Amino acid sequence: MKATCWILAGFCLLFCCKAEEGLNFPTYDGKDRVIDLNEKNYKQALKKYDMLCLLFHEPVSSDRVSQKQFQMTEMVLELAAQVLEPRSIGFGMVDSKKDAKLAKKLGLVEEGSLYVFKEERLIEFDGELATDVLVEFLLDLLEDPVEVINSKLELQAFDQIDDEIKLIGYFKGEDSEHYKAFEEAAEHFQPYIKFFATFDKGVAKKLGLKMNEVDFYEPFMDDPVHIPDKPYTEEELVEFVKEHKRATLRKLRPEDMFETWEDDMEGIHIVAFAEEDDPDGFEFLEILKQVARDNTDNPDLSIVWIDPDDFPLLITYWEKTFKIDLFRPQIGIVNVTDVSSMHLKIQ
Amino acid sequence: MKATCWILAGFCLLFCCKAEEGLNFPTYDGKDRVIDLNEKNYKQALKKYDMLCLLFHEPVSSDRVSQKQFQMTEMVLELAAQVLEPRSIGFGMVDSKKDAKLAKKLGLVEEGSLYVFKEERLIEFDGELATDVLVEFLLDLLEDPVEVINSKLELQAFDQIDDEIKLIGYFKGEDSEHYKAFEEAAEHFQPYIKFFATFDKGVAKKLGLKMNEVDFYEPFMDDPVHIPDKPYTEEELVEFVKEHKRATLRKLRPEDMFETWEDDMEGIHIVAFAEEDDPDGFEFLEILKQVARDNTDNPDLSIVWIDPDDFPLLITYWEKTFKIDLFRPQIGIVNVTDVSSMHLKIQ
Numbered sequence: 001m002k003a004t005c006w007i008l009a010g011f012c013l014l015f016c017c018k019a020e021e022g023l024n025f026p027t028y029d030g031k032d033r034v035i036d037l038n039e040k041n042y043k044q045a046l047k048k049y050d051m052l053c054l055l056f057h058e059p060v061s062s063d064r065v066s067q068k069q070f071q072m073t074e075m076v077l078e079l080a081a082q083v084l085e086p087r088s089i090g091f092g093m094v095d096s097k098k099d100a101k102l103a104k105k106l107g108l109v110e111e112g113s114l115y116v117f118k119e120e121r122l123i124e125f126d127g128e129l130a131t132d133v134l135v136e137f138l139l140d141l142l143e144d145p146v147e148v149i150n151s152k153l154e155l156q157a158f159d160q161i162d163d164e165i166k167l168i169g170y171f172k173g174e175d176s177e178h179y180k181a182f183e184e185a186a187e188h189f190q191p192y193i194k195f196f197a198t199f200d201k202g203v204a205k206k207l208g209l210k211m212n213e214v215d216f217y218e219p220f221m222d223d224p225v226h227i228p229d230k231p232y233t234e235e236e237l238v239e240f241v242k243e244h245k246r247a248t249l250r251k252l253r254p255e256d257m258f259e260t261w262e263d264d265m266e267g268i269h270i271v272a273f274a275e276e277d278d279p280d281g282f283e284f285l286e287i288l289k290q291v292a293r294d295n296t297d298n299p300d301l302s303i304v305w306i307d308p309d310d311f312p313l314l315i316t317y318w319e320k321t322f323k324i325d326l327f328r329p330q331i332g333i334v335n336v337t338d339v340s341s342m343h344l345k346i347q
Numbered sequence: 348m349k350a351t352c353w354i355l356a357g358f359c360l361l362f363c364c365k366a367e368e369g370l371n372f373p374t375y376d377g378k379d380r381v382i383d384l385n386e387k388n389y390k391q392a393l394k395k396y397d398m399l400c401l402l403f404h405e406p407v408s409s410d411r412v413s414q415k416q417f418q419m420t421e422m423v424l425e426l427a428a429q430v431l432e433p434r435s436i437g438f439g440m441v442d443s444k445k446d447a448k449l450a451k452k453l454g455l456v457e458e459g460s461l462y463v464f465k466e467e468r469l470i471e472f473d474g475e476l477a478t479d480v481l482v483e484f485l486l487d488l489l490e491d492p493v494e495v496i497n498s499k500l501e502l503q504a505f506d507q508i509d510d511e512i513k514l515i516g517y518f519k520g521e522d523s524e525h526y527k528a529f530e531e532a533a534e535h536f537q538p539y540i541k542f543f544a545t546f547d548k549g550v551a552k553k554l555g556l557k558m559n560e561v562d563f564y565e566p567f568m569d570d571p572v573h574i575p576d577k578p579y580t581e582e583e584l585v586e587f588v589k590e591h592k593r594a595t596l597r598k599l600r601p602e603d604m605f606e607t608w609e610d611d612m613e614g615i616h617i618v619a620f621a622e623e624d625d626p627d628g629f630e631f632l633e634i635l636k637q638v639a640r641d642n643t644d645n646p647d648l649s650i651v652w653i654d655p656d657d658f659p660l661l662i663t664y665w666e667k668t669f670k671i672d673l674f675r676p677q678i679g680i681v682n683v684t685d686v687s688s689m690h691l692k693i694q
Binding site: 022023024025026027028029030064065068069072075079083084085086087128129130131132133135136139143147148149150151153154155156157158160161196257258261269271276277278279280281282283286309312313314315316317319320321327334336 | 369370371372373374375376377411412415416419422426430431432433434475476477478479480482483486490494496497498500501502503504505507508543604605608616618623624625626627628629630633656659660661662663664666667668674681683
């Protein structure tokens with residue numbers, strides 16, 4: 001056990017506790033925690049929790065299938081509520097017909113979306129309504145909006161992120177007014193877009209960043225873009241990110257898949273299916289990335305990459321709908337408005 | 348749209364189909380597909396499907412909470428059965444008390460495990476009982492047991508896998524008897540351990556492989572081990588993998604988490620929690636990997652690495668049980684037998 005001593009040399013503060021079985025997956029304990037929200041109880045609920053998550057749903061029909069499906073949705077929220085109880089996160093339901101007035105008051109717009117109230121902010125969750133996706137999303141929302149990079153080893157972790165948008169800025173310190181503007185801009189996009197900062201001269205040098213400068217990285221691109229005209233206000237940063245957030249190649253993610261899907265280009269999507277872990281898929285993806293790099297300045301090109309491994313429940317559905325075999329990479333055009341699509345089979 | 352033409356240059360066979368909404372997550376359609384298996388109907392069920400999955404469960408108590416939890420488990424299987432219906436995968440339940448005789452006949456041993464019957468094989472699933480994990484596991488089981496690497500670009504995909512065991516062999520071709528032995532050995536471990544092969548001289552040269560030789564890669568190690576005494580029989584390969592499959596550093600995976608957890612070292616586990624996507628976690632993990640590399644020959648050292656991002660539902664449970672904060676990396680010793688643990692807080 002020499003090795004462990006070695007690892008632990010840098011740590012201290014030993015403490016003991018019970019381990020139980022270690023891997024006890026939570027199952028629903030039968031206690032109802034999800035609130036049926038109405039005009040009488042909503043103020044109290046908003047006060048009671050640090051974060052309140054409201055599912056804005058259409059009225060439920062009385063047939064057996066709709067009832068059962070609604071129960072399943074309730075169970076997703078009940079289990080999330082149970083798991084997140086220690087973090088003071090509450091859950092509720094708002095019916096778009098029965099509670100129309102309340103919905104308007106609270107700013108809930110899209111049926112099927114879940115809205116999160118955190119301090120003064122309203123954040124829309126437009127992703128897969130599964131307990132694990134939702135819990136991860138909400139825990140990410142509890143973290144600091146900006147992640148600070150202190151060393152060159154930590155910078156490696158930053159370098160490894162290439163499949164989503166990221167920003168990094170160099171600032172004097174946590175008290176700098178420009179850092180504060182950056183932090184407030186980050187809150188607008190948390191947890192969808194990752195914001196990093198460094199206060200370290202060496203790290204900044206490695207990144208080619210000047211003081212108070214922020215770099216914007218498009219997914220899959222080798223080089224970042226310096227955001228012009230530093231230092232920036234919060235509004236300038238928000239504006240820049242909003243303008244640049246539709247990337248040439250975007251990976252579909254469970255936490256915002258519906259938002260991405262609705263953001264089509266004149267009614268169409270170019271969709272590529274490729275499993276990154278699979279040699280065929282990897283090879284195909286490398287070509288796709290190269291195409292994206294060569295065409296990053298073309299505003300008319302946007303490709304959605306779907307890794308089927310991220311969506312096991314949709315695989316057979318896609319195969320049936322698009323008449324494709326997802327054991328191999330595929331690319332095609334989907335017409336989102338008039339529900340027709342073409343797919344191209346790879347030789 | 349020049350770019351897309353460029354991508355598509357290598358492909359052909361265009362075809363059209365309806366797209367519907369593209370991202371319609373399956374919800375339970377109300378049709379019961381999971382069979383309550385008994386001595387009368389099991390032969391018919393085994394014949395009807397290409398793969399039959401049986402949950403071997405303990406008798407269900409009559410209290411409300413147990414009933415509700417059992418219903419939830421049934422729903423996990425019902426949804427999996429619905430999604431996988433086009434692939435001829437059937438599902439059933441076997442009660443360990445009521446169907447004890449049948450269980451014995453079929454070789455079902457561990458309560459709570461799911462057993463998959465595929466051709467002549469019986470595969471145990473001892474992972475997280477969630478529909479997405481299960482569906483992905485079963486789809487992986489439908490793929491070929493050996494993945495063939497044809498080019499140096501595909502080899503990059505192979506190189507990128509470093510967090511699980513992998514094997515790669517160089518053979519003359521698909522008809523080689525040594526390749527066939529390798530393929531049959533692969534079936535013993537599918538889909539838990541990945542087997543690759545190449546028939547390409549250039550790829551083999553890059554890997555340093557001689558004809559009919561197989562390399563075994565332990566997770567997180569830079570260099571593989573040549574399996575001695577080539578060419579091998581199926582039994583020799585199976586024996587070697589079984590002997591070497593407990594790695595110095597293992598990542599806990601949803602698909603076999605319980606099996607890993609039960610494979611403790613004299614009643615204890617060294618457990619490290621680290622988020623790979625997080626700069627802190629990444630830095631910590633790099634140290635852990637170095638320790639594993641330095642101690643790969645020490646049979647008494649085995650560390651289980653848990654990335655909390657893979658288990659969002661367990662995060663608050665672990666924090667409570669081990670009294671730790673999982674927003675930061677943590678390492679500790681868990682005593683699996685007498686349910687006590689120590690955790691070491693990182694400074």
